[in-house]
Amino acid sequence: MKAIKIAIDGPASSGKSTVAKIIARNLGYTYLDTGAMYRSTTYLALKNDLDASKVSDLLDLLSQYPITFQKVANDQQRVILGDLDVTEAIRQPKVTNQVSWVSALPEIRQELVAQQQRIASQGGIIMDGRDIGTVVLPDAELKIFLIASVEERAERRFKENQEKGILTDFETLKDEIAARDYKDSHRKVSPLKAADDAIIFDTTGVSIDSVVDFIQKKARKIIDKS
Secondary structure, X not given: OOOOEEEEEOOOOOOXXXXXXXXXXXHOOEEEEHHHHHHHHHHHHHHOOOOHHHHHHHHHHHHHOXXXXXXXXXXXXXXXXXXXXXXXXXXXXXXXXXXXXXXXXXXXXXXXXXXXXXXXXXXOEEEEEOOHHHHHOOOOOEEEEEEOXXXXXXXXXXXXXXXXXXXXXXXXXXXXHHHHHHHXXXXXXXXXXXXXXXXXXEOOOOOHHHHHHHHHHHHHHHHHHO
């Protein structure tokens, strides 16, 4: 039975990470949160007052402070930058609102995509992001592109922030999500878009369990045939 590669793409708060983690656990696959890698890089840039003109400095910092993941209880992962746990820090609004310009830097994308492809080379992996099916894993056996209304995605992010004790205004969240959609889909390098062979799934009003069930059925059909 072949271990396949699964790519899940989509805009912010479309449910990618939540769904990917559950499916990885159910299939016994490795889950790689590519968004956390770009957030960690953004965290480095902000902490060191670097802008887009200091890409070489940012690449040097990435080599000094490698991004790794640690599994903890309940199928959760901790994000480690060098030896610092940045799991919560990279989810703060300051990082969220700056990650688009960092992730649009060609040199940064090249470095992180290379890292992601090395990790995925053995198969048995599920990745979520914005360019997994188009750039990182163009050979993935299953590609899913999740979408949802801005209103619903803002509600999801608002609830997540409340649970984490992050104070945010709902209307502000809606504006920020819409702005990030625009930035991500209009950037020159690896823009947010569905791969030609991706299955597009609108998760508006759909439960997480239903999304998981849909994707797992598609995956198992491919796995059983291999």
